[in-house]
Amino acid sequence: MNSAPVILLVLVGLVVLFGVGVVLYNRRKAAPQQSLEAPVDVVVAEPEPELEPAPGVVRRFARAAGVFNGSFAVLRGKDKITSETWEELEETLLRADVGLATTTALLESLKARVGRKDISNPQELLDALQGEMAGQLSSNSRELQFDSSVKMPNIWLFVGVNGVGKTTTIGKVAFAQKALGRSVLLAAGDTFRAAAGEQLETWAQRAEVPIVRGSEGGDPSAVIFDAVQSAAANNRDLVLGDTAGRLQNNSNLMEELKKVRRVAEKEAGTVTEVLLVIDATTGQNGLSQAKQFTLATNVTGVVLTKLDGSAKGGIVFAIETQLGIPVKLVGLGETIGDLVPFNPEEYVRELFAEA
Numbered sequence: 001m002n003s004a005p006v007i008l009l010v011l012v013g014l015v016v017l018f019g020v021g022v023v024l025y026n027r028r029k030a031a032p033q034q035s036l037e038a039p040v041d042v043v044v045a046e047p048e049p050e051l052e053p054a055p056g057v058v059r060r061f062a063r064a065a066g067v068f069n070g071s072f073a074v075l076r077g078k079d080k081i082t083s084e085t086w087e088e089l090e091e092t093l094l095r096a097d098v099g100l101a102t103t104t105a106l107l108e109s110l111k112a113r114v115g116r117k118d119i120s121n122p123q124e125l126l127d128a129l130q131g132e133m134a135g136q137l138s139s140n141s142r143e144l145q146f147d148s149s150v151k152m153p154n155i156w157l158f159v160g161v162n163g164v165g166k167t168t169t170i171g172k173v174a175f176a177q178k179a180l181g182r183s184v185l186l187a188a189g190d191t192f193r194a195a196a197g198e199q200l201e202t203w204a205q206r207a208e209v210p211i212v213r214g215s216e217g218g219d220p221s222a223v224i225f226d227a228v229q230s231a232a233a234n235n236r237d238l239v240l241g242d243t244a245g246r247l248q249n250n251s252n253l254m255e256e257l258k259k260v261r262r263v264a265e266k267e268a269g270t271v272t273e274v275l276l277v278i279d280a281t282t283g284q285n286g287l288s289q290a291k292q293f294t295l296a297t298n299v300t301g302v303v304l305t306k307l308d309g310s311a312k313g314g315i316v317f318a319i320e321t322q323l324g325i326p327v328k329l330v331g332l333g334e335t336i337g338d339l340v341p342f343n344p345e346e347y348v349r350e351l352f353a354e355a
Protein backbone atom coordinates (compact mmCIF):
# COMPACT_ATOMS: atom_id res chain seq x y z
CA MET A 1 0.00 0.00 0.00
CA ASN A 2 3.04 2.12 0.24
CA SER A 3 3.45 2.17 -3.54
CA ALA A 4 1.01 5.09 -4.11
CA PRO A 5 3.41 7.90 -3.08
CA VAL A 6 6.18 6.21 -5.11
CA ILE A 7 3.96 6.12 -8.19
CA LEU A 8 3.04 9.75 -7.57
CA LEU A 9 6.72 10.66 -7.25
CA VAL A 10 7.53 8.83 -10.46
CA LEU A 11 4.66 10.59 -12.23
CA VAL A 12 5.79 14.00 -10.96
CA GLY A 13 9.31 13.14 -12.05
CA LEU A 14 8.07 12.18 -15.51
CA VAL A 15 6.05 15.41 -15.81
CA VAL A 16 9.08 17.47 -14.77
CA LEU A 17 11.29 15.59 -17.20
CA PHE A 18 8.75 16.10 -19.97
CA GLY A 19 8.51 19.81 -19.12
CA VAL A 20 12.28 20.26 -19.16
CA GLY A 21 12.40 18.35 -22.41
CA VAL A 22 9.80 20.59 -24.00
CA VAL A 23 11.62 23.75 -22.86
CA LEU A 24 14.96 22.49 -24.17
CA TYR A 25 13.38 21.44 -27.45
CA ASN A 26 11.78 24.83 -27.86
CA ARG A 27 15.02 26.62 -27.07
CA ARG A 28 16.89 24.58 -29.61
CA LYS A 29 14.16 25.26 -32.12
CA ALA A 30 14.32 28.95 -31.28
CA ALA A 31 18.07 29.15 -31.75
CA PRO A 32 18.15 28.59 -35.49
CA GLN A 33 15.23 31.00 -35.82
CA GLN A 34 17.31 33.72 -34.19
CA SER A 35 20.23 33.07 -36.46
CA LEU A 36 17.84 33.23 -39.40
CA GLU A 37 16.88 36.75 -38.40
CA ALA A 38 20.35 38.04 -39.17
CA PRO A 39 20.11 37.71 -42.95
CA VAL A 40 16.64 39.24 -42.77
CA ASP A 41 18.21 42.28 -41.10
CA VAL A 42 20.82 42.49 -43.85
CA VAL A 43 18.10 42.44 -46.47
CA VAL A 44 16.33 45.33 -44.73
CA ALA A 45 19.58 47.29 -44.53
CA GLU A 46 20.07 47.08 -48.28
CA PRO A 47 18.86 50.06 -50.32
CA GLU A 48 15.12 49.75 -50.68
CA PRO A 49 14.15 49.61 -54.31
CA GLU A 50 10.81 51.28 -53.53
CA LEU A 51 12.53 54.38 -52.20
CA GLU A 52 12.93 57.08 -54.80
CA PRO A 53 16.50 58.29 -55.07
CA ALA A 54 16.88 61.85 -53.81
CA PRO A 55 16.27 64.06 -56.83
CA GLY A 56 19.50 65.62 -57.98
CA VAL A 57 19.97 69.27 -58.70
CA VAL A 58 19.70 68.72 -62.43
CA ARG A 59 16.41 66.89 -62.09
CA ARG A 60 15.04 69.57 -59.80
CA PHE A 61 15.97 72.16 -62.36
CA ALA A 62 14.21 70.21 -65.09
CA ARG A 63 11.16 69.84 -62.89
CA ALA A 64 11.08 73.57 -62.13
CA ALA A 65 11.41 74.27 -65.81
CA GLY A 66 8.73 71.75 -66.70
CA VAL A 67 5.92 74.09 -65.72
CA PHE A 68 4.61 74.44 -69.25
CA ASN A 69 4.49 70.73 -70.05
CA GLY A 70 0.83 69.96 -69.45
CA SER A 71 -0.69 72.94 -71.24
CA PHE A 72 1.66 72.77 -74.17
CA ALA A 73 0.89 69.10 -74.71
CA VAL A 74 -2.80 70.03 -75.08
CA LEU A 75 -1.95 72.76 -77.60
CA ARG A 76 0.31 70.49 -79.62
CA GLY A 77 -2.54 68.05 -80.00
CA LYS A 78 -4.71 70.59 -81.88
CA ASP A 79 -4.40 71.39 -85.56
CA LYS A 80 -5.82 74.92 -85.70
CA ILE A 81 -5.02 78.17 -83.96
CA THR A 82 -8.27 79.41 -82.44
CA SER A 83 -9.20 81.97 -79.79
CA GLU A 84 -8.94 79.12 -77.30
CA THR A 85 -5.32 78.60 -78.29
CA TRP A 86 -4.52 82.18 -77.36
CA GLU A 87 -6.43 81.92 -74.10
CA GLU A 88 -4.61 78.74 -73.18
CA LEU A 89 -1.25 80.31 -73.99
CA GLU A 90 -1.97 83.44 -72.01
CA GLU A 91 -3.19 81.48 -69.03
CA THR A 92 -0.13 79.22 -69.07
CA LEU A 93 2.31 82.10 -69.25
CA LEU A 94 0.58 84.02 -66.48
CA ARG A 95 0.34 80.94 -64.29
CA ALA A 96 4.09 80.42 -64.63
CA ASP A 97 4.57 84.03 -63.56
CA VAL A 98 5.95 85.38 -66.79
CA GLY A 99 4.01 88.51 -65.85
CA LEU A 100 1.29 90.46 -67.63
CA ALA A 101 3.52 92.94 -69.44
CA THR A 102 5.88 90.31 -70.82
CA THR A 103 3.04 87.92 -71.69
CA THR A 104 1.13 90.62 -73.55
CA ALA A 105 4.19 91.62 -75.51
CA LEU A 106 4.94 88.01 -76.44
CA LEU A 107 1.39 87.30 -77.59
CA GLU A 108 1.13 90.55 -79.57
CA SER A 109 4.22 89.66 -81.49
CA LEU A 110 2.98 86.12 -82.18
CA LYS A 111 -0.46 87.36 -83.28
CA ALA A 112 1.20 89.64 -85.77
CA ARG A 113 3.14 86.71 -87.18
CA VAL A 114 0.00 84.57 -87.42
CA GLY A 115 -1.65 87.53 -89.22
CA ARG A 116 1.19 87.55 -91.73
CA LYS A 117 0.70 83.78 -92.20
CA ASP A 118 4.19 83.22 -90.85
CA ILE A 119 2.72 80.72 -88.46
CA SER A 120 -0.18 78.46 -89.31
CA ASN A 121 -0.59 75.80 -86.62
CA PRO A 122 -0.19 75.38 -82.85
CA GLN A 123 3.10 73.49 -83.13
CA GLU A 124 4.63 76.33 -85.18
CA LEU A 125 3.17 78.77 -82.70
CA LEU A 126 4.91 77.04 -79.80
CA ASP A 127 8.18 76.89 -81.73
CA ALA A 128 7.89 80.61 -82.41
CA LEU A 129 7.09 81.32 -78.75
CA GLN A 130 10.13 79.34 -77.70
CA GLY A 131 12.29 81.38 -80.05
CA GLU A 132 10.85 84.68 -78.81
CA MET A 133 11.30 83.72 -75.17
CA ALA A 134 14.87 82.61 -75.71
CA GLY A 135 15.51 85.91 -77.47
CA GLN A 136 14.17 87.86 -74.52
CA LEU A 137 16.68 86.56 -72.05
CA SER A 138 19.46 88.97 -71.41
CA SER A 139 22.55 88.77 -73.52
CA ASN A 140 24.54 90.29 -70.65
CA SER A 141 27.25 88.16 -69.12
CA ARG A 142 26.03 85.80 -66.44
CA GLU A 143 29.47 85.19 -65.10
CA LEU A 144 30.18 86.37 -61.59
CA GLN A 145 32.52 89.33 -61.93
CA PHE A 146 35.87 88.95 -60.31
CA ASP A 147 38.59 91.48 -61.00
CA SER A 148 41.94 89.91 -60.36
CA SER A 149 43.82 92.90 -61.74
CA VAL A 150 43.16 94.95 -58.62
CA LYS A 151 45.47 94.20 -55.76
CA MET A 152 42.65 94.25 -53.24
CA PRO A 153 39.79 92.00 -52.22
CA ASN A 154 36.75 91.80 -54.46
CA ILE A 155 33.49 92.28 -52.60
CA TRP A 156 30.20 90.69 -53.51
CA LEU A 157 27.21 92.08 -51.66
CA PHE A 158 23.99 90.11 -51.29
CA VAL A 159 20.80 92.14 -50.98
CA GLY A 160 17.10 91.36 -50.90
CA VAL A 161 14.11 91.33 -48.58
CA ASN A 162 14.02 89.07 -45.56
CA GLY A 163 13.68 85.34 -45.99
CA VAL A 164 14.57 85.18 -49.68
CA GLY A 165 17.73 83.15 -49.09
CA LYS A 166 20.63 85.65 -48.89
CA THR A 167 22.48 83.98 -46.04
CA THR A 168 21.99 80.48 -47.46
CA THR A 169 23.18 81.63 -50.89
CA ILE A 170 26.31 83.16 -49.37
CA GLY A 171 27.13 79.80 -47.79
CA LYS A 172 26.70 78.06 -51.13
CA VAL A 173 28.70 80.69 -53.03
CA ALA A 174 31.51 80.55 -50.45
CA PHE A 175 31.73 76.81 -50.91
CA ALA A 176 31.74 77.06 -54.72
CA GLN A 177 34.28 79.90 -54.84
CA LYS A 178 36.57 78.11 -52.44
CA ALA A 179 36.41 75.07 -54.67
CA LEU A 180 37.59 77.35 -57.49
CA GLY A 181 40.67 78.09 -55.44
CA ARG A 182 39.70 81.52 -54.13
CA SER A 183 40.22 82.50 -50.53
CA VAL A 184 36.91 83.71 -49.19
CA LEU A 185 35.83 85.66 -46.12
CA LEU A 186 32.26 86.16 -44.96
CA ALA A 187 31.03 89.45 -43.53
CA ALA A 188 27.97 89.24 -41.28
CA GLY A 189 26.50 92.57 -42.30
CA ASP A 190 23.03 91.59 -41.14
CA THR A 191 23.13 92.96 -37.60
CA PHE A 192 19.36 93.28 -37.41
CA ARG A 193 19.07 90.10 -35.34
CA ALA A 194 21.59 87.98 -33.44
CA ALA A 195 20.45 84.78 -35.14
CA ALA A 196 21.54 86.14 -38.52
CA GLY A 197 25.19 86.21 -37.45
CA GLU A 198 24.94 82.74 -35.97
CA GLN A 199 23.33 81.42 -39.13
CA LEU A 200 26.15 82.84 -41.26
CA GLU A 201 28.69 81.43 -38.80
CA THR A 202 27.22 77.96 -39.38
CA TRP A 203 27.63 78.41 -43.12
CA ALA A 204 31.21 79.63 -42.61
CA GLN A 205 31.93 76.39 -40.77
CA ARG A 206 30.29 74.28 -43.47
CA ALA A 207 32.21 76.02 -46.23
CA GLU A 208 35.33 76.17 -44.05
CA VAL A 209 35.93 79.88 -44.52
CA PRO A 210 36.55 82.62 -41.93
CA ILE A 211 33.91 85.14 -40.90
CA VAL A 212 33.87 88.65 -39.45
CA ARG A 213 30.93 89.40 -37.18
CA GLY A 214 29.71 92.51 -35.42
CA SER A 215 27.42 93.01 -32.49
CA GLU A 216 23.66 92.73 -32.71
CA GLY A 217 22.12 96.06 -33.60
CA GLY A 218 25.55 97.37 -34.58
CA ASP A 219 26.41 99.30 -37.71
CA PRO A 220 26.33 96.95 -40.76
CA SER A 221 28.74 99.21 -42.64
CA ALA A 222 31.28 98.89 -39.82
CA VAL A 223 31.13 95.08 -40.08
CA ILE A 224 31.71 95.20 -43.82
CA PHE A 225 34.53 97.70 -43.36
CA ASP A 226 36.25 95.48 -40.78
CA ALA A 227 35.80 92.43 -42.98
CA VAL A 228 37.36 94.16 -45.99
CA GLN A 229 40.29 95.40 -43.86
CA SER A 230 40.83 91.90 -42.53
CA ALA A 231 40.62 90.37 -46.01
CA ALA A 232 43.12 92.90 -47.36
CA ALA A 233 45.52 92.33 -44.47
CA ASN A 234 45.39 88.57 -45.04
CA ASN A 235 45.52 88.71 -48.84
CA ARG A 236 42.08 87.20 -49.24
CA ASP A 237 40.51 87.28 -52.69
CA LEU A 238 36.86 87.68 -51.96
CA VAL A 239 34.54 89.08 -49.29
CA LEU A 240 30.91 87.93 -49.37
CA GLY A 241 28.80 90.49 -47.55
CA ASP A 242 25.48 89.52 -45.98
CA THR A 243 22.97 92.31 -45.45
CA ALA A 244 19.71 92.66 -43.57
CA GLY A 245 16.43 92.14 -45.37
CA ARG A 246 14.69 94.62 -43.15
CA LEU A 247 15.42 97.28 -40.59
CA GLN A 248 13.31 98.80 -37.86
CA ASN A 249 12.18 101.37 -40.35
CA ASN A 250 11.99 99.81 -43.78
CA SER A 251 12.53 103.04 -45.68
CA ASN A 252 16.02 103.24 -44.21
CA LEU A 253 17.05 99.89 -45.65
CA MET A 254 17.90 101.33 -49.05
CA GLU A 255 19.93 104.15 -47.47
CA GLU A 256 21.72 101.60 -45.32
CA LEU A 257 22.60 99.50 -48.36
CA LYS A 258 23.96 102.53 -50.20
CA LYS A 259 26.12 103.26 -47.19
CA VAL A 260 27.34 99.63 -46.96
CA ARG A 261 28.46 99.82 -50.55
CA ARG A 262 30.21 103.18 -50.09
CA VAL A 263 32.02 101.99 -47.00
CA ALA A 264 32.99 98.68 -48.59
CA GLU A 265 34.92 100.59 -51.23
CA LYS A 266 36.27 103.25 -48.92
CA GLU A 267 39.75 101.83 -48.69
CA ALA A 268 40.90 98.33 -49.35
CA GLY A 269 38.22 96.73 -51.49
CA THR A 270 36.28 96.88 -54.73
CA VAL A 271 32.62 95.86 -55.13
CA THR A 272 32.37 93.75 -58.27
CA GLU A 273 28.95 92.21 -57.71
CA VAL A 274 25.75 93.34 -56.02
CA LEU A 275 23.57 90.26 -56.18
CA LEU A 276 19.88 90.71 -55.65
CA VAL A 277 18.36 87.57 -54.17
CA ILE A 278 14.78 86.87 -55.23
CA ASP A 279 12.58 84.04 -53.95
CA ALA A 280 10.94 82.39 -56.99
CA THR A 281 7.91 81.38 -54.94
CA THR A 282 6.96 85.01 -54.27
CA GLY A 283 6.26 85.59 -57.95
CA GLN A 284 5.47 89.09 -59.12
CA ASN A 285 5.98 90.46 -55.60
CA GLY A 286 9.62 89.62 -56.00
CA LEU A 287 9.68 91.78 -59.07
CA SER A 288 8.37 94.90 -57.39
CA GLN A 289 10.90 94.42 -54.57
CA ALA A 290 13.59 94.07 -57.17
CA LYS A 291 12.70 97.45 -58.65
CA GLN A 292 13.26 99.15 -55.29
CA PHE A 293 16.61 97.50 -54.78
CA THR A 294 17.84 98.33 -58.25
CA LEU A 295 16.99 101.96 -57.65
CA ALA A 296 19.02 102.06 -54.45
CA THR A 297 21.99 99.87 -55.29
CA ASN A 298 23.64 99.13 -58.54
CA VAL A 299 22.43 95.53 -58.84
CA THR A 300 24.64 93.52 -61.18
CA GLY A 301 22.86 90.19 -61.10
CA VAL A 302 19.98 88.20 -59.68
CA VAL A 303 20.08 84.99 -57.70
CA LEU A 304 16.75 83.24 -58.06
CA THR A 305 16.24 80.95 -55.06
CA LYS A 306 13.75 78.21 -54.23
CA LEU A 307 13.14 77.31 -57.83
CA ASP A 308 12.98 73.73 -56.55
CA GLY A 309 9.69 74.43 -54.81
CA SER A 310 8.13 76.64 -57.44
CA ALA A 311 5.95 76.38 -60.48
CA LYS A 312 6.68 80.03 -61.15
CA GLY A 313 9.90 79.77 -63.09
CA GLY A 314 8.49 82.21 -65.64
CA ILE A 315 9.60 84.98 -63.28
CA VAL A 316 13.01 84.71 -64.95
CA PHE A 317 11.51 86.34 -68.07
CA ALA A 318 9.79 89.06 -66.08
CA ILE A 319 13.01 89.88 -64.23
CA GLU A 320 15.14 89.98 -67.33
CA THR A 321 12.74 91.83 -69.62
CA GLN A 322 11.54 94.35 -67.07
CA LEU A 323 14.70 94.97 -65.08
CA GLY A 324 17.30 94.15 -67.69
CA ILE A 325 19.37 92.36 -65.04
CA PRO A 326 20.73 88.89 -65.79
CA VAL A 327 19.78 85.99 -63.55
CA LYS A 328 23.20 84.60 -62.69
CA LEU A 329 22.53 81.84 -60.21
CA VAL A 330 19.64 79.58 -59.36
CA GLY A 331 18.98 78.05 -55.93
CA LEU A 332 17.50 74.57 -56.01
CA GLY A 333 17.52 73.47 -52.40
CA GLU A 334 18.76 74.14 -48.91
CA THR A 335 22.11 72.39 -48.91
CA ILE A 336 25.54 73.68 -49.83
CA GLY A 337 25.65 72.22 -53.34
CA ASP A 338 22.16 73.33 -54.36
CA LEU A 339 23.19 76.33 -56.43
CA VAL A 340 23.80 76.32 -60.16
CA PRO A 341 24.73 78.94 -62.74
CA PHE A 342 21.68 79.93 -64.75
CA ASN A 343 21.88 78.53 -68.24
CA PRO A 344 19.21 80.25 -70.38
CA GLU A 345 19.43 77.89 -73.37
CA GLU A 346 18.97 74.85 -71.19
CA TYR A 347 16.18 76.54 -69.28
CA VAL A 348 14.14 77.44 -72.35
CA ARG A 349 14.75 73.99 -73.80
CA GLU A 350 13.42 72.40 -70.61
CA LEU A 351 10.41 74.74 -70.57
CA PHE A 352 9.37 73.57 -74.00
CA ALA A 353 10.46 69.96 -73.68
CA GLU A 354 7.70 67.45 -74.32
CA ALA A 355 6.92 65.57 -71.11
Ligand SMILES: Nc1nc2c(ncn2[C@@H]2O[C@H](COP(=O)(O)OP(=O)(O)OP(=O)(O)O)[C@@H](O)[C@H]2O)c(=O)[nH]1
Residues within 6 Å of the ligand: 160, 161, 162, 163, 164, 165, 166, 167, 168, 169, 190, 196, 243, 244, 245, 246, 277, 305, 306, 307, 308, 309, 330, 331, 332, 333, 334, 338
Ligand atom coordinates in the same frame (compact mmCIF):
# COMPACT_ATOMS: atom_id res chain seq x y z
N1 LIG B 1 13.95 75.03 -51.06
C1 LIG B 1 14.85 76.01 -50.97
N2 LIG B 1 14.97 76.70 -49.83
C2 LIG B 1 15.89 77.69 -49.77
C3 LIG B 1 16.69 78.04 -50.88
N3 LIG B 1 17.47 79.08 -50.51
C4 LIG B 1 17.17 79.37 -49.23
N4 LIG B 1 16.20 78.55 -48.76
C5 LIG B 1 15.57 78.54 -47.43
O1 LIG B 1 14.91 79.77 -47.23
C6 LIG B 1 14.94 80.13 -45.87
C7 LIG B 1 15.44 81.56 -45.70
O2 LIG B 1 16.78 81.58 -46.10
P1 LIG B 1 17.84 82.64 -45.51
O3 LIG B 1 19.12 82.35 -46.19
O4 LIG B 1 17.80 82.66 -44.05
O5 LIG B 1 17.20 83.97 -46.08
P2 LIG B 1 17.69 85.48 -45.82
O6 LIG B 1 17.41 86.23 -47.07
O7 LIG B 1 19.08 85.49 -45.33
O8 LIG B 1 16.68 85.96 -44.68
P3 LIG B 1 16.86 87.18 -43.63
O9 LIG B 1 18.19 86.98 -42.97
O10 LIG B 1 15.70 87.02 -42.70
O11 LIG B 1 16.78 88.46 -44.39
C8 LIG B 1 15.79 79.08 -45.18
O12 LIG B 1 14.96 78.14 -44.57
C9 LIG B 1 16.58 78.46 -46.31
O13 LIG B 1 16.95 77.13 -46.05
C10 LIG B 1 16.51 77.28 -52.11
O14 LIG B 1 17.14 77.51 -53.15
N5 LIG B 1 15.59 76.29 -52.09
Ligand SMILES: [Mg+2]
Residues within 6 Å of the ligand: 166, 167, 168, 190, 196, 242
Ligand atom coordinates in the same frame (compact mmCIF):
# COMPACT_ATOMS: atom_id res chain seq x y z
MG1 LIG C 1 19.92 86.27 -43.63
